[in-house]
Amino acid sequence: MKLLLYLYALSMTCKMYDMITKTNVSWTTDSYVARQTQEKQCDFANGTGSYALGLERNTSGHGNNIYNNDFLVVNVSNCGFETVKKHICILCSLPRKVSIDMSWNNISILDEIQCNCPAIKEIDFSNNELTVLRASAFVFVQYVIRINMTGNHIHQIQERVFNNLKMLEVLDLSNNNLKRIYLDTFDNLRNLRILNLSTNKIQSILPGTLSPLRNLEELDLSNNAIHSLDSGHFNGLENLRILNLAFNKLTNAKLNFLFPCVNLSLLDLSGNNFVSFEEGSLNVFHIHKLFLNNLSRLRYIMNGAFRNGDRLTKVDLSRNKKLFFIEEYAFQNMQDYITYDISFTLLKSFPKVPNNTKIKATETPLRCECTSVADICSRNDSSKDERQTTKVCEPSIVSQITDNYFVYVGQRLEIDCFAIGLPKPLVTWERIYSYPNGTLGSTEQLAASYFLNLYILSLNFEGKYRCVAMSNSIIVHKNFNIHVKQIDIGIKVLSRSSHSILVAWNKTQHAQRHVLLYRAFETTSDYIIENLNEYWKVFIVRYLQPFTEYEICIASFSDLNDKSCVRAMTLILQKKSGGIRHNNLAITFLVISGVVFGVFILATMYRCLQKIRIISKQNIFIVASESRECFADVTESTFTYENHNTERLVDTE
Missing domain, CATH: 2.60.40.10 (Immunoglobulins)
Incomplete structure (x- = not known):
């Protein structure tokens, strides 16, 4: 009965469209699909492309079946915005929820739609030409639940754009050109559950920008240019479950900014600029899955790097192509049932882990005699006798120490020397002194740790050094030279x-x-x-x-x-002479000469003005001179006068 009533309403709607143009009508339900196909037309009046009006079950949304109700799906992509704009308001009167696809229509401005469509619950503006989201952009869809704006060129979101979208649950702004987001952009989005800001140009987010999103569950900030984060950035996100920060520019591995996210279960930090994970850097309490793959600069992980990781079930360290060392207690206090992925790394050993731990180590040069990864080594040596496969894990230096280091006086030099072996090797640093004939002399022990830190105080630091690793009376070493370069400051x-x-x-x-x-x-x-x-x-x-x-x-x-x-x-000292006094006399002479010349000019002008006077009687005034005369010979009879009214020439004598 419900289906019949709906089909009757749909038929009435289709008649309205048939008055304008032919359409392609389709509808689906859970039990069957009935499709009526006519000649495909894009728009309502002589368009091109394809237009479909129908009923379809909504299964979109990052793998989540968010809505349980049927949607009327309207596809007007590739139809041109001018055509769609003329007839989109017809959808406002439909009795069902509408999902409209307006992608690929070259839309550049949204505030031209002058109607209110409460029926539209999902709208797709992806792959258009939008650059600025104005305050009136979504006035016509105030009851929308899902907005997709990926693939545009949006670089600015004006204030109060989303203020009236109080029912919005999913907002996708990925693949745009956003660099900053205003503090009050998301103020009224109390029901927002999924926010996608990936693949933009965001460098930082103001603390408190995301705080109004109390019900946010998924946040994607991947593929941006974010350098740092603190706890103020995620205040109020107690319900956040998934946080994607992959492929940004984060360098500080201390995850203090996660403290407000008490329900976070998945964290993706892949593709950032971490060089190492030191003790206490990864405070991962609450997190179940942690992705740390594709870290192009990551080299080593130290003891205690993973704190409060008793809930972790998966740690992905794969494709870290410079990762060569993990200290023996880096994964201490982890739970038994956990999966590690160390594929495509340089690791030759892995810390001791419980028997229930699973490790994936594809294309990783693990040494079985130095590794407690029983399942991997047993597969490799299953055909051999256990007594034959028992080997001594001799010490081996795994750090990539170069042969020569070049420094200036006043600089600091840090070199690491990590070694594997059973038992754990003791690592020391030594300086080697040689006799003038080149033979080996005495050695001086500098430090006993994985790191050598030298503050180059003089040219005397130049010389030969070595890293020594000793385990079970077996000693291995790696020699290198330090060259202190002469200062060349270009004075x-x-x-x-x-x-x-x-x-x-x-x-x-x-x-x-x-x-x-x-x-x-x-x-x-x-x-x-x-x-x-x-x-x-x-x-x-x-x-x-x-x-x-x-x-x-x-x-x-x-x-x-x-x-x-x-x-x-320095230059030759010039003796002082009377030049200054002479200069003062010259200046005085010039000043006096100037004054005399000025007085002469003023006197001459005064004499001229006396000889050239205006005769005001009978409105007569000077017109021109009859001949060229020197000022000294000018008299009143030299000039011709013209009456202003009668143009009569008069002799002044």
Whole structure:
């Protein structure tokens, strides 16, 4: 009975469309599909393409069957917005919920639709030409539940755009050009459950922007340019279950910003710029699935990196092509039933884990004698006798230590040396001293840790070093050289005088690590030292002797022998003479001459004005001179006068 009533309403609606153009009508239910096909027309009047009006069960939405009611699905994609705009208001009178596809219509502005359509619950504006979402963009669909705007060119969302969409549950703004989002953009979206902002150009989000979204369950911020996050960014998101931050530019692995997300179960941090995971960096309480794959810079994971991870069921570390070391207690206090994916990494060993743990290690060079991954090694050695496969895990240095390191005085050098083996190898650092003939001399132990941190104080740090790993009386080592480069700061002379020299240097070097030295080159070997400010790039050496050669150097403050110098001669001191007094006399003479000349000009002009006077009687005034005369010979009879009224010539005599 319900179906019959609906088909009757639908037939009445179709008659309205048939008055304008032919349509393709289709409807589906859960039990059967009945389709009536006519000649396909795109729009309501002589359009091209395809237009379908029908009933279909909605199964879209990221794999979630969000709605249980049937929707009237209207597809007007590729029809042209001008055609759709003329007739879209017809849908407003339909008795059922409407899902309309308006994609690929070259739509650039939405505020031209002047009707209110409460029947439209889903609307697809994807792959159009939208650039700005204006405040009146969604006035005609105030009761919409789902909006898809992916694939446009939106770079700005004006204030109060979504204010009236209080029923909105799904909003997709992915694949646009958004760089910033205003603080009050999502203020009234209390029912929003899914927000997709992926593949934009967002660099940061103001704290509190997402706080009004109390019912938000899924947030996708992947493929943006976000550098950092803190707890203020996700305040109020207690119901958030899925957070995708993949392929941003995050470098700090401390996940303090997740504290408000008490129900978060899936976190994706893949493709970010993490270099290492130190102790306490990954505070992953509440999370069940953690994705850390495709981290192109990740090299090692230290003990205690995963804190509060007793709920984790999956950790994906695959395709981290520089990951070569995980310390033995990195996954301490994890639950037994957990899956690790370390495929396509450089790992040669894996920490000891419970027997129920599953590990996927495709294309990973694991050494079975150094790994407790029983299932993998047993598959590889299943045909061999257990006594034959028992091997000693000899120590092995897995860090990629280069043969030569080049540094300047004043710089810091950090080198890591990770080693695997059973028992755990002891790693130390040594400096090797050689005799002048090249034979090996004594060694000096520098540190006993995975890291060597050197602060290069002088040129004397240059030499040969090595990393030593020892386990079960077996010693392996890796030698390398440190070359301390002579400073080349590019100092040059800009100008000179008899008592000072102006010098400049290359600003790419840090001035705060250097001092300025100068001395009279042929007179003394002792330098005078001047401290340099961090922001300086020029310096004036003052109080010098005239006509003297000076050596001016920029040197490392910790090693004055590491310097870059330039020589310059001060100028000859010029003797003072009466030139200044003579100059003053010349200026005085010029001033007096100017005054006399000015008085002469004023007197001459006064005489001329006396001879050329205006005769006001009978409205007569001067018209022109009959001949060219010098001012000294001008008389009143020299001029011709014209009466203003009668044009009568008059002789003034």
